[in-house]
Amino acid sequence: MQNIxxxxxxxxxxxxxxxxxxxxxxxxxxxxxxxxxxxxxTLSVVNSIADGTPFTVLGGKNIKSNPSLIRFRIGRSFRLIxxxxxxxxxxKLCRRQGYEQQFKHF
Numbered sequence: 001m002q003n004i005x006x007x008x009x010x011x012x013x014x015x016x017x018x019x020x021x022x023x024x025x026x027x028x029x030x031x032x033x034x035x036x037x038x039x040x041x042t043l044s045v046v047n048s049i050a051d052g053t054p055f056t057v058l059g060g061k062n063i064k065s066n067p068s069l070i071r072f073r074i075g076r077s078f079r080l081i082x083x084x085x086x087x088x089x090x091x092k093l094c095r096r097q098g099y100e101q102q103f104k105h106f
Contacts, residue, residue, distance in 0.1 A: 004031050006046065022050045024091040030078075031093075038075045045072050045080055046091055055082065071099070 006024040024046045031039070045058050055070050060082065063069040072080040079099040083090045 004028050006043070021087070022046065022089040022091070024093070026093045030095065034078075035075075038078060041074050042078075042080060042093055045074070049082065049089065049091075 004026045006026070007021060024042070026042070034042075048058055049055060055072075058072060060070045060072050063071055063081075068084050070082040070084075072082070074080050074093065077096050079094055079096050081092045081094065081099065083092070
């Protein structure tokens with residue numbers, strides 16, 4: 001599986017003190033098959049988080065089984081998962097049907 005990687009510099013003062021960068025990983029096949037509106041929504045959520053917008057304003061929800069993960073609904077068929085690490089915010093776009101499998105890979 002090949003990923004497309006988007007890197008962002010965090011622009012929010014409260015985020016830059018704890019996290020140094022923001023990375024969005026997207027499977028190349030998924031990205032190629034996405035409608036343009038879904039691509040724009042994905043990049044919009046990642047940009048907004050990098051700017052310091054609270055995830056709850058963007059529709060993000062905590063995942064009960066793993067509190068360090070937050071999910072965003074991107075259209076009907078996709079979920080964007082945010083992992084808050086020590087020095088990095090990592091986003092991963094995945095299909096809704098198997099997104100619970102992604103919890104193990106963070």
